[in-house]
Amino acid sequence: MAEVAGPVDWVSRFADEVIAAAEPGRPVVCASGLSPSGPIHLGNLREVMTPHLVADEIRRRGHEVVHLISWDDYDRFRKVPAGIPPEWAEHIGKPLTAVPAPPGSRFPNWAEHFKAAMIDSLAEMGVEYRGISQTEMYTCGAYRDQVLLAMRERARIDEILDRYRTKGRPAKGPKQSQKLDEAEAAAAAAAEEGSGAADEDDGTATTGYFPYKPYCGECGKDLTTVTAYDDQSTAMAYECTLDGFTETVLLSEFNRGKLVWKVDWPMRWAYEGVLFEPSGVDHSSPGSSFVVGGQIVSEVFGGRQPIGPMYAFVGISGMAKMSSSRGAVPTPADALGIMEPALLRWLYARRRPNQSFKIAFDAEIQRMYDEWDALAAKIAAGTAAPADEAAHDRAVRTAGTTLPVTPVPIAYRTLASIVDITTGDDEQTLRILHDLDPQRPVTALAEVRPRLDKAQVWVNTQMDADARTQVRTEPDKELLASLEEDQRESLRLLAAGLTGNWSLSGLTTLLYGVPKTMAGLPADTKPTNELKVAQRAFFVLIYRLLIGKETGPRLPTLLLAVGADRLRTLIGQ
Structure with missing residues (x-):
């Protein structure tokens, strides 16, 4: 079958390498391993997304490929995490599938409880794979020949390990x-x-x-x-x-x-015929599992070490390196609650595996979405770099499916501001969305979903309580009475301009234009430092009159949310 030339990015390069190493007539095997010892977090997701993206590229080229996810549910229960009753300590040392699920769980054991959320998240992200339970494989005797071989060759394995032992x-x-x-x-x-x-x-x-x-x-x-x-x-x-x-x-x-793990992993490479499997930094240092496994798989099991890039850690804005053994850390389900699946896929697709990156749960998510929307605009205009276009394509679709997208992608920061101001009221939200752009009015909330729903969850779960917006119900009479005449004039100019500028872009122009008019400057004047100071002072005045603070959501969005009549009342006009 003829190869389909793809854009030159890290996914394509690994796909080229894996296809070149594949045996004709045999499916290409890519693999991941996940331990359901606790919440499977966003760092663990890189263990899945790296081979998923490579496998999907191979599938796009017409090759038969399987992505295996080995659930390491026969691993030992190592410690009782925070939030679990201390009596669970009596199960330390048992297989994860023999440990009771956390209190209140509907699942039969610890492993199944923590696998479930990841299984749902992978489905939402369009990840196609074949899951393997290591409990089932070991307890049904599937690895019997490999176990007996390892025991016969224990002296050779010991010698290989001894080359790397430092203690x-x-x-x-x-x-x-x-x-x-x-x-x-x-x-x-x-x-x-x-x-x-x-x-x-x-x-x-x-x-x-x-x-x-x-x-x-x-x-x-x-x-x-x-x-x-x-x-x-x-x-x-x-x-x-x-x-x-x-x-x-x-x-x-x-x-x-x-x-034991350092023998189990290379055994599986040989048993499954794995050609591609990445590993984290902790598995890739000299003497670690991946390095030692490369010798064990060839010298003992007659297989070969897979192509295995080392992947760097994934962090969260404001948090240190994630570790499932140390407290609660965000999971893919948490991320999918506040961002669309395509965006989460893109964060993993656009960075080489050895590049670390952060996923934003704080206000940085707004900037992240801005980047995503800017890339989509470049692609539509035909100006995106090939590697960026490839990463976007891998984010929005796979070889077998296209992920859901928001039909009208209003800026995430705008949606978050609207949800914050309206406290999620559908009628008010639709009114504001309708007025954002009179040339292309939003007529139904379905047009801005699922992004609107993600922004709603972010506001409700991640936004600081003291940052929430509460619009005044009555004018601040004391503040209005204390205003200087030039401040009153600026408010009169604002009120007079509302009628012809009731849209996001119109209000933006009006808000920045009032201080120019007050200074006797034409509307197309480029901002100077002095003008910026005047504009900022004007914005602070409006914020104080509307919400009693000096900062808040973007002012044009806030004015749309308040409505023209209420706005005139609150600014004393």
Whole structure:
């Protein structure tokens, strides 16, 4: 099949590289891994969006491709997050699918509870994928041959890992039992150090190296140590360091455990034939999972390391680097509450994976939307750069679907101001929207949805309470009585100009023009520093008369919201 030449951007370059590495006649496999150990946040979303965008580009070119998302729901429960009752600590060390869901959840376990929100968000964003539950894969014996192979080759794996170990192995010596509180404290301390897989132990123990970790048959936790293994019979003995439980099982029949992370990941690359999978900074440093895995997959499992760019962290305006192990952080569902899916896709598509960026939940979201609208205007005019146009195209559609867009994209900051002023009243909102542009009046709120709804959520959930706008119900008689004559004249000029300028652009011209008239300057005078000072003083006066503050939403929008009659009353005209 002939290749379809695409714009030169990071997605296309990776797609070229992956297609060149693909075997003819076999689907191209891109992969992501997500641990539902807690809320799956916007940093984790980069783990999905990077391969999604590459897979979608490959699909657009006519190749068969699958994007796998491995739900790491067989990982251990590491710590009790904020807001969860402390008694959940008794489940630390169990698989996530064996931990009860948070109180009040409708889902059967912890993992399913946190997977659900991400599944809904990915559907809203148009992400096509095939999900794999690692609990199901391990407990049904799908990886049995790979587990047995890893145990047979444990000495080779140990040697590979030893090339990168920076700390000495635990001293050989007699096993020491641990009390319950000591074991739980150790588990909690380990959880504090990182968010999961990057900090997992690599299988080293005082009893030797074993790349497999069983879950205890008594307590169900992974606080176990393999004490012996026979390659011929596959008999494996282990002891639980928490409750002292011991058991000998045939690993060829045993399904209650998993490979340690640094072996599990490369095993999956080989098992699934993964060609592309990115990894975060914590997995990409020397000696980390991705680097070591590249040698394990080739030397042990007979596969190859996927093309795997390192992706940088995603931040939130005003917040430090996100980590799911440290408090509440915004999730894709939170972002989709205040922004359209295409915009959220664009934020990931326009930056190379190794570039960090921030997602705005504060007032910066208005500037972000301004950039988005400006790009759309450039594309419509045919002046956008090819890479920018490609990022926009990847945001608004996929190979299989087109995402919903707002038919009339009124500026987000304008919509937020209107919602703030009207407190979301539909009738008042429509009146103001209708008057914004008399040449193209909005006649139904459906024309500005879903953007209007996103702005409403932002105002209700993210806007500071002290920044909300309350229009006066009665004139400020004391302030009006104290005005100088030139201030009264400026208000008379404003009132006189309302009739012919009742639109967003007309009011903007009027508001900036009154101080020019007061100074005896023609309307087309370019602003000087002196004129800017006069304009600012005029704006402050109007804000004080209308809302009792010196700043507020954009003044032309505020005047439209107040209405001409009420405006004349409040400014004493």
